[in-house]
């Protein structure tokens with residue numbers, strides 16, 4: 134049995150250190166906004182090259198609060214990608230804005246900067262790119278479009294912790310950015326968790342208030358806020374893992390490289406690296422017109438695989454009113470042919486070879 138992600142393998146490697154950290158948290162009985170959250174925020178800010186990093190309760194909350202604090206709200210339009218997890222667009226809706234979906238680049242699967250430009254209206258307030266599957270979106274052109282048109286950019290970095298462009302981390306290009314520590318993400322905790330990064334002092338202050346009931350001084354509330362804090366248990370785990378994130382991501386890149394080498398002669402399109410940014414392979418996603426055949430063969434061999442994402446957001450029932458008649462042909466074609474294979478830092482060479490040999494046999498059979 135080969136899963137999409139093997140959380141147990143990573144836990145066993147880090148068990149002593151994680152258990153020790155957890156015991157310290159339990160003994161201290163400081164569970165909310167204590168020393169581990171403060172230390173993790175400092176360590177994450179240093180790693181990400183951000184002036185501020187603020188821990189929150191999930192990646193979804195990180196995006197929600199990042200948009201709110203950047204001043205996006207009622208009546209605004211936010212241009213984003215339809216080829217992402219629903220949370221990207223949910224966050225836009227939470228603040229009262231409207232998600233405007235535009236098509237993607239057929240090679241990188243990331244939002245197309247030219248399509249962004251064509252979708253700008255008087256109501257457009259922001260652009261929300263997703264660094265999908267761990268590959269940085271085209272920051273150079275997206276930043277330029279935003280600057281030329283006076284738009285804010287809020288990055289969805291849920292899948293891109295540690296990805297960079299010329300040494301600059303994703304999450305440091307926009308007004309603010311949201312990260313997720315859902316267990317299966319490149320940097321994952323053991324529950325829900327998230328992080329907002331920003332270089333803007335005012336945005337940082339707003340996020341700190343918003344995550345804690347709109348309060349800076351206890352029992353004095355300036356705005357309607359939320360209960361959205363990263364907790365000490367999760368922060369303690371994240372501190373152990375943050376030290377290893379570059380190794381984790383290096384291993385992911387190694388897995389991807391071997392997959393792509395072994396599949397070079399097969400009729401599947403392996404992931405494209407644009408050569409501009411460092412792809413950290415949250416997912417290893419191929420394109421194939423024989424997806425059902427491959428999925429069936431893998432399933433029979435006890436190997437997991439998954440379709441991320443089968444229904445693009447502009448085709449989801451929840452956005453039916455916003456998107457009726459909207460056609461995004463590149464996204465729709467990719468949604469029909471994409472297939473993600475198991476990838477995690479601990480995936481072994483022999484397992485990768487076995488997975489590819491099963492795909493090979495399925496395509497030859």
Ligand SMILES: *Cc1c(COP(=O)(O)O)cnc(C)c1O
Nearest residue numbers: 191192193218220221291313315
């Ligand atoms: C996982 C994910 C989120 C949401 O993160 P949670 O921590 O699960 O709330 C948002 N956007 C993308 C692209 C994601 O993959």
